[in-house]
Amino acid sequence: AAGDCREGAIAQVAAATGEGVLASYGIRNYLK
Structure with a gap:
């Protein structure tokens, strides 16, 4: 159980x- x-x-x-x-990629592309 611990492993799961x-x-x-x-x-x-x-x-x-x-x-x-x-x-973060989406925000960067949005800010461009």
Whole structure:
């Protein structure tokens, strides 16, 4: 269970990071 929880947290962090990268690219393109 602890391993599943850790993998889930890593997946959530990876997803949040991906969204943040996409958002930063979108903001940069929007400001151009």
